Amino acid sequence: MDKILLIIQREYLSRVKKKSFIVMTFLVPVLFISMIALVGFLVAKQNDLGDKHKIEVVDESGRFMNKLKSTPVITYVTAKGGYATAKSTFIKEGYDYLLYIPASLTGVQLLGEKKAGPMTSGKIEDELSDIIRSQRLAEAGIDTAVLSKAQKPVSIAAMQLTENGVKDAHSYVAMGIGFLCAFLIYICLFIYGTQVMRGVIEEKVSRIIEVVISSVKPFQLMLGKIIGVGMVGLTQFLLWIIISVALSMTIGTALIKTQVSAKTEQVSQMQHGNPPGTAMAAGAQPDADVNSVLHDIAGIPVAYTIGCFLFYFLFGYFLYSAIFAAVGSAVDNETETQQFMLPITLPLIFTFALAQGFIINNPDSSLSIWLSMIPFTSPIAMMIRIPFGVPAWQLGLSMLFMIIGFLFTTWLASRIYRVGILMYGKKASYKELAKWIMYKE
Amino acid sequence: MISIRNIVKQYANHRALNDVSIEIEKGKVFGLLGPNGAGKTSLIRIINQITAPDSGEVLFNGEPLNKIHVERIGYLPEERGLYKKMEIGEQIIYLARLKGLSKAEAMKRAKYWFEKLEIQSWWNKKIEELSKGMQQKAQFVATVIHEPELLILDEPFTGFDPVNAEIIKNEILELNKKGATVIFSTHRMESVEELCDSIALLNLSRKIMDGKVKDIRNSYRSGTYVLEYEGDKIHINGNAPFTILHDASLDGYQQVKLKINAGNKVNDVLHYLLPLANINKLEEVLPTMNDIFIQMVGTANNQN
Numbered sequence: 001m002d003k004i005l006l007i008i009q010r011e012y013l014s015r016v017k018k019k020s021f022i023v024m025t026f027l028v029p030v031l032f033i034s035m036i037a038l039v040g041f042l043v044a045k046q047n048d049l050g051d052k053h054k055i056e057v058v059d060e061s062g063r064f065m066n067k068l069k070s071t072p073v074i075t076y077v078t079a080k081g082g083y084a085t086a087k088s089t090f091i092k093e094g095y096d097y098l099l100y101i102p103a104s105l106t107g108v109q110l111l112g113e114k115k116a117g118p119m120t121s122g123k124i125e126d127e128l129s130d131i132i133r134s135q136r137l138a139e140a141g142i143d144t145a146v147l148s149k150a151q152k153p154v155s156i157a158a159m160q161l162t163e164n165g166v167k168d169a170h171s172y173v174a175m176g177i178g179f180l181c182a183f184l185i186y187i188c189l190f191i192y193g194t195q196v197m198r199g200v201i202e203e204k205v206s207r208i209i210e211v212v213i214s215s216v217k218p219f220q221l222m223l224g225k226i227i228g229v230g231m232v233g234l235t236q237f238l239l240w241i242i243i244s245v246a247l248s249m250t251i252g253t254a255l256i257k258t259q260v261s262a263k264t265e266q267v268s269q270m271q272h273g274n275p276p277g278t279a280m281a282a283g284a285q286p287d288a289d290v291n292s293v294l295h296d297i298a299g300i301p302v303a304y305t306i307g308c309f310l311f312y313f314l315f316g317y318f319l320y321s322a323i324f325a326a327v328g329s330a331v332d333n334e335t336e337t338q339q340f341m342l343p344i345t346l347p348l349i350f351t352f353a354l355a356q357g358f359i360i361n362n363p364d365s366s367l368s369i370w371l372s373m374i375p376f377t378s379p380i381a382m383m384i385r386i387p388f389g390v391p392a393w394q395l396g397l398s399m400l401f402m403i404i405g406f407l408f409t410t411w412l413a414s415r416i417y418r419v420g421i422l423m424y425g426k427k428a429s430y431k432e433l434a435k436w437i438m439y440k441e
Numbered sequence: 442m443i444s445i446r447n448i449v450k451q452y453a454n455h456r457a458l459n460d461v462s463i464e465i466e467k468g469k470v471f472g473l474l475g476p477n478g479a480g481k482t483s484l485i486r487i488i489n490q491i492t493a494p495d496s497g498e499v500l501f502n503g504e505p506l507n508k509i510h511v512e513r514i515g516y517l518p519e520e521r522g523l524y525k526k527m528e529i530g531e532q533i534i535y536l537a538r539l540k541g542l543s544k545a546e547a548m549k550r551a552k553y554w555f556e557k558l559e560i561q562s563w564w565n566k567k568i569e570e571l572s573k574g575m576q577q578k579a580q581f582v583a584t585v586i587h588e589p590e591l592l593i594l595d596e597p598f599t600g601f602d603p604v605n606a607e608i609i610k611n612e613i614l615e616l617n618k619k620g621a622t623v624i625f626s627t628h629r630m631e632s633v634e635e636l637c638d639s640i641a642l643l644n645l646s647r648k649i650m651d652g653k654v655k656d657i658r659n660s661y662r663s664g665t666y667v668l669e670y671e672g673d674k675i676h677i678n679g680n681a682p683f684t685i686l687h688d689a690s691l692d693g694y695q696q697v698k699l700k701i702n703a704g705n706k707v708n709d710v711l712h713y714l715l716p717l718a719n720i721n722k723l724e725e726v727l728p729t730m731n732d733i734f735i736q737m738v739g740t741a742n743n744q745n
Binding site: 003006007010014202203205206207208209210211212213214215216422424435 | 453486489490491492511512514516518520521522523524525526527535536538539540580583584
């Protein structure tokens with residue numbers, strides 16, 4: 001036991017002391033936050049940054065005169081001449097597209113040097129359809145007041161029926177949290193699993209292995225390495241979280257300060273001219289959204305989710321890194337790992353690909369349930385499902401399978417490992433590996 | 442010290458050790474010899490408990506070998522290596538602690554050995570920054586730092602220049618004098634004659650010979666002598682009690698390699714020669730371990 005601790009200590013310290021670890025620890029949160037900031041910035045400024053289109057309109061039907069509303073992105077200008085003249089001159093006059101609406105309304109065209117993007121043509125289509133629909137409904141004798149009432153959008157609040165009554169299902173937040181957890185597990189199994197494998201190969205290639213296993217059992221060495229690297233992973237996580245939170249808090253306070261000062265300015269401007277009520281209402285709208293998201297986050301059982309995350313992270317990591325260790329022991333250098341890597345990583349990639357499209361939309365389908373039971377796929381599949389609520393028996397069963405799977409794979413991996421680390425120059429095939437499992441001590 | 446009894450080790454396609462029994466006496470230097478693939482490494486790994494035999498047993502001071510003995514053995518494998526990215530002092534302490542030393546004790550002894558081998562200045566160097574010879578020295582320290590009762594050295598001199606090989610050899614002999622038993626696996630037969638008290642010769646998974654080096658060499662004596670005498674070459678007729686194998690005229694004297702004929706003794710040779718020549722030297726040529734090795738392994742392999 002002392003010796004395992006010693007091995008864990010070496011594996012941990014030798015990695016944490018590396019320059020690359022320290023660089024990664026600081027770089028990742030900075031990159032992560034700047035990426036989020038960049039996305040936020042681009043979304044906020046999309047009207048300025050996106051393409052702007054000037055469109056000349058030839059309306060032979062006469063239905064759209066003065067009804068097409070220009071937006072910051074699309075500017076409509078009614079053509080002075082007919083279709084034929086406009087067609088030959090619109091490019092020269094600096095328009096991007098020519099919108100031609102024939103009298104019959106069939107065969108509306110958007111002409112341009114370049115093909116219009118689906119977003120642009122979609123927007124124009126929607127606008128034309130809306131105008132036509134209102135006109136037709138008005139022609140049919142429907143009151144415009146009724147019409148504007150009928151066009152009010154509806155939003156759905158998903159509610160979850162539990163033993164404690166009805167509560168918000170906060171499904172978008174659930175999706176986000178589940179996906180984030182699954183993504184972290186997916187990435188970490190790869191990063192730290194490969195680190196374990198590299199460590200094993202390093203010991204084998206540098207030939208220190210024989211010295212070490214004349215002092216400790218191969219199993220102790222394997223376990224020490226897996227735990228040591230796992231702790232490096234946890235340390236890195238913890239540091240990432242702390243640094244990210246610290247960074248975003250500093251940036252956040254700075255942002256709020258500037259926003260507040262901007263708002264007070266706005267308000268003081270408003271007070272001079274317009275009635276203040278409109279300004280307040282406009283300002284309150286985004287805050288309400290933020291509040292509802294915050295409320296949703298508060299509705300997620302934090303301890304439960306973190307507990308599940310840690311369980312699936314740790315056991316998933318143990319399970320996969322044991323296999324990675326066995327692979328490392330079976331080869332003489334890293335290039336030879338290819339043939340074994342695919343079958344190992346396939347279940348992970350498969351589940352992760354399914355997670356994004358299928359599981360997240362169908363958390364209770366039988367495929368999702370099965371994937372969250374199989375130990376090789378459950379760390380990802382279950383983490384996606386957990387924020388949506390998983391019956392206790394399913395969670396229990398999945399955890400039980402996870403533990404059994406972990407024990408079994410570790411046992412199997414250690415059988416391969418103990419033989420593999422002493423084999424040199426022999427190309428290991430699957431048949432060979434099966435033989436190694438059968439070897440006696 | 443070590444009793445190896447009827448060890449059998451079977452791998453998938455071949456038998457690495459076939460009913461091998463060897464006794465290794467306490468406080469001696471024991472040579473484990475054999476051509477490549479004879480089973481030496483398999484046997485060493487069994488003594489180190491890296492692998493276990495399929496049948497047979499190994500006794501350590503009369504007790505069946507078990508995990509507590511690991512800390513009393515120092516092993517220098519033929520294929521050596523240390524962690525390349527780790528500092529050398531730190532690494533030696535790590536390996537010493539794996540052998541059960543406390544951190545303080547490991548530190549103290551590591552300092553002692555680094556001073557003794559005059560390598561203090563390397564303490565903070567990484568292994569990858571050292572030459573191969575330097576790495577070997579560091580590895581030697583790692584092998585002996587926990588003062589093992591049993592030292593298992595697999596080709597300990599490879600990679601050393603003659604000066605350092607001599608230093609290491611003297612360290613090994615000093616440890617042996619202090620009571621450590623040494624198992625010494627090598628192909629270099631001259632070092633066997635110089636260092637080993639007893640040997641065992643393995644070939645094709647079996648032990649084909651063992652015993653004291655002196656006894657073995659005596660038992661292989663063939664009545665061959667080297668004779669040196671002054672002056673010109675003398676004529677030796679058919680009545681001589683010996684046959685000449687080889688003769689040479691050297692600067693002012695003659696050298697003859699001869700074999701005494703069956704039934705005759707050294708005295709008969711002297712008796713025959715005394716009236717004929719002025720003898721400087723008549724010395725028996727004992728077969729070298731190298732000759733015996735080649736003879737034993739060669740015959741065994743030809744029979745197959």
